[in-house]
Amino acid sequence: MAAEALSAPVLCEQQLQLNTNLIRDAGQRLRALAPPFAATLARGSSDQAAAFAKFLLETKAGIPTVSHAPSTGSLYHATSAHFRNVPLIAISQSGRSPDLLAAAQDARARGAVVIAVVNDAASPLADLAEIVVPVHAGPETSVAATKSFLCTLVALTHLVAEWSQDAALLEALPQTGRVLEQAAAADWTAAVAPLRDASEMLVLGRGPSLPVAGEAALKLKETSNLHAEAFSSAEVAHGPMTLVGAGDPVLVLAPLDIARTGLRARLEDFAARGANVIAAGLPEDVAPASLVLPMDTQVHPVLGAIAQIQSFYGLANALSLARGCNPDSPPHLNKVTRTL
Incomplete structure (x- = not known):
């Protein structure tokens, strides 16, 4: 897990070069299609990547984006006829999960334009798609996905940047490798001590950082047997924060864009309750935290979230070991999840 996560910056940089023409052509095609909405199809970590795609499409391309539940197509065969000529972004590391394949097939039968974002470009999902976006992560042996998730976020960012022709995002993309190299070198292991004996915790994000908060919470469950739940820093005030008291850990992945609005006040509320707030973000936002994690905040907010x-992956690996777990062999998990 640790080695594969550290390999991601170079792989992401290579991916951007390898996919240049493919993504440019896909962007032109999707602009010409001018769909009324888009949809995503995914499970697990890939569904967090799908939420990232939703954020990008809605804020950069102005395209409403829905999450198409795999069971709607795979079990109920009830994919809406309104999916005709609508892009369906199916995201899967393996491209082999039976329910995703069945749902994608059902959507294509309804006229959806299936876009497969996959690590295995020779997979069944890639075979049935009209547009294939390979993430070029290479073989991933760690059960807990790391490099494939990072490569998927970068591929989605590249696709939406070309689709939307967002000038700031297009300008930022060439910096991806450098930004991720710096992030991989950032030491977040100071958070191991306050999390070593935790039994449950919240992970907060908002805007571009909410999907990565979801991925962080999932990895804490998978690799550290730690019950972590992700919430928007705006939504957490609608009930969940009542569960947090003195000494309870809260990990905050603070956004660098306008979604940071109100964040400092929220963290002050948690600090006043005696919560152990651990945060990464702009200094003025995360000042109430008991532990501030290092990060470069002078980057595009989308790259900042990635x-x-x-x-975080470095922290997750270290925490797993500190809690007596094996991050390379999470119990009850398989590389390809065969949900029906």
Whole structure:
């Protein structure tokens, strides 16, 4: 897990070069299609990547994006006829999960334009797609996905940047390798001590950092047997924060864009309750935290969110070991999840 996470910056940089023409052509095609909405199809870590795609499409391309539940197509065969000529972004590391394949097939039968974002470009999911976006992560042997997740976020960012022709995002993309290298070198292991004996915790994000907070919470469950739940820093005030008291850990992956609005006040509320707030973000936002994690905040907010999960993977690996777990062999998990 640790080695594969550290390999991601170079792989992401190579991916951007390898996919240049493919993504440019896909962007032109999708602009010409001008769909009324888009949809995503994924499970697990890939579904967190799908939420990242939703954020990008809605804020950069102005395209409403829905999450298409795999069971709607795979079990109920009830994919809406409104999916005709609508892009369905199916995200899967393996491209072999039976329910995803069945749902993608059902959507294509309804006229959806299936876009497969996959690590295995020779997979069944890639075979049935009209547009294939390979993430070029290479073979991933760690059960807990790291490099493939990072490469998927970068591929989605590249696709939406070309689709939307967002000038700032297009300008930022060539900096991806450098930003992720710096993030991989950032030491977040100071958070191991306050999390070593935790039994449950919250992980907060908002805007571009909410999907990576979801991925962080999932990895804490998978690799450290730690019950972590992700919430928006805006939504957490609607009930969940009542569960947090003195000494309870809260990990905050703070956004670098306008989604940071109100964040400092929220962290002050947690600090006043005696919570152990651990945060990465702009200094003025995360000042109330008891532990501030290092990160480069002078980057595009989308790259900043991707960098946060890159840094987090090092913490996740160290925490897993400190809690007596094996991050390379999480119990009850398989590389390809065969949900029906």
